Amino acid sequence: MALIDIEIPRWSIDLIYGNTGSGKSFFTGWLIEQAYEQGRRFIILDTKVKNHIGLVALKGVKLLKIKPNVRYDFSKLVNYDQLLVIPTKGLISKIGVDGLIEYYYKPILNELFKKDRDKIIVVEEAHRYNPSSRTAGKELEQLFREGRDAKLYTIAITQSIADFPKLLFRQAQRHFIFKHYIPNDLFYLSKMIPDFEELNNQLRQHDVLEFNPKSMSYRIIRREYIIRRTRHYG
Template sequence: MDYKFMKNAHMMVAAPTGGGKSYFVGWMAEKLYQAGRRFIILDTKTRNHIGLVALKKLKLLKIKPNTQYDYWRLINYDQVLCIPTERTKTKELITHYRAILDTIFAAKKPITVFVEEAHNYNPNPHVPD
């Protein structure tokens, strides 16, 4: 299957636990990688990303607690995977991911953004954030 179905698309991948969501997102990222397209994956879990980490040009950024980052440096990479360390709390991670997204959008370079576990980004469904 060609990656073109993802061009200029907004989509949500939903399934129960164990339904293959992360596998599907990984597959989509690999297709973008093969096509030389830019992407960033923001994951809230430290899950196993063996297939993606094996990609030669992929930048792996492990978000550590109480650490400052220069997110403008991420703009220099075409493929990025961001994950927390075991000690990073979700609330702090979300703060980092918001800063990453702000930087990406300010850079105005086309990029596919994957937001894993998106429900963690806004804990109150009644308040838009």
């Protein structure tokens, strides 16, 4: 049981962002553990080999390793209730993260959007799905704008929030924010979130600011309360 209440709604758009090493993936895994305890369906599209691999210790969570030179029928992924998708080192060395997203993960998102229902979709390095900081990628935009009808709950994670399109930023129901240090990100967030500089100063490393833009409410989740039941390798 978690030491702090965290809502896992039937539908939401959550943004999780912070600088590299801030604790985003650890926190995301903690959210997924809460979802798992509630019997929720989810798919995680990871861009690293071991980032979320600890979650396969949860009974029933399936693992799909994307390998080079293998053809996949992604329409079958809707049959899995709890799935972690990761690249192999060979695939990343061959086509890179951008190739992984373009040739594998974007088609997966399209299949999920067309055929799946009532699922949490975790998208790592979400900034890479967009053509530019001003233009949203088609796959994320359709999930953010139209996922509610299918109860496709999107969790988008990025370490480059200043490169994330404002169109998508403003669609999010919840923001989970880690302490920021990069001036460009601080400038961006100070424009988007009231009193962000003061709130950021209250955060320690690995603390999380939960911000609701609709109600303009927030709380700080201290790192002591984010306790994982599975091992984190990120």
